[in-house]
Amino acid sequence: MATPLSEFKLKVLIQKTLFRAFFLGAFLFFLSVFFYAFYADMTRESPGKVAPFIEHLRSKKDIESPPPASLEKPHRTAREMERWVSQTISEVFTLDGNDYTQQVETIRKYFSAAGYKQYKTYLENADMEGVLQKNDLKVRVFVEQTPLLLNNGNVGGVYRWLYEVPATISYVPRTSSSYKPGEEGVNRKLNIRLQVRRYDNPDDPEGLQIESWTVLPRRK
Missing domain, CATH: 3.10.450.230 (VirB8 protein)
Structure with a gap:
């Protein structure tokens, strides 16, 4: 039969185990959030890196106006x-x-x-x-x-x-x-x-x- 002292020690051990598990889980959660934010920041393309043709196609006028034919080719029949x-x-x-x-x-x-x-x-x-x-x-x-x-x-x-x-x-x-x-x-x-x-x-x-x-x- 378990004594009151042994029951107390068991409760303390369980509490410590739960606390450590909670702390470890919280630590891993915050660590994953940090790395996700860091990765997103590194992979996000800055405005200066946007491809030029994307900028050129942003207006309707530019989309509807084709570039002039190359001077190397005939443009008349x-x-x-x-x-x-x-x-x-x-x-x-x-x-x-x-x-x-x-x-x-x-x-x-x-x-x-x-x-x-x-x-x-x-x-x-x-x-x-x-x-x-x-x-x-x-x-x-x-x-x-x-x-x-x-x-x-x-x-x-x-x-x-x-x-x-x-x-x-x-x-x-x-x-x-x-x-x-x-x-x-x-x-x-x-x-x-x-x-x-x-x-x-x-x-x-x-x-x-x-x-x-x-x-x-x-x-x-």
Whole structure:
């Protein structure tokens, strides 16, 4: 039979065991909380580490606006390029003696710096300003055929096209209200060879420039 003393010792032993178990459990709990908080802090990505494209996609505008096509690739179809070349040649040969200087300056937008220099050299060699002003003439052009593509491709990271265009330019009276190729004035048959390149300019939706310009006489 157990004595009162042995029962007391047993109770004390049980209490000590329970206390130690409680203390150990509490310690392990707080230790796990500490390590969880530490791990979460270490693995949380700071604002400076957010990937750039995530920042760029946060606005609706950025999501809906695709990036511009690489300059290394064509951004116009063959037919669109032919139309642009024909229309541009028509523009650069629309000159008269009255507003010659202003017209030539306006035409600059179609050229790179080197191409514009070649274009102006051609005009000077042809004495275009003198002929138009002295005789009160204007010049117009008729593109006879679809521009002939001689070469195209990526050169130096920029896509380029080389064309040759048969055309007839006519010097006609400046006050003439209508123009029919070959019917009046002085006509010159030409082969126009031009190299066009892509370029990045938000103010120019076409994104095209003439960087090389050569005009040669043609017999037929």
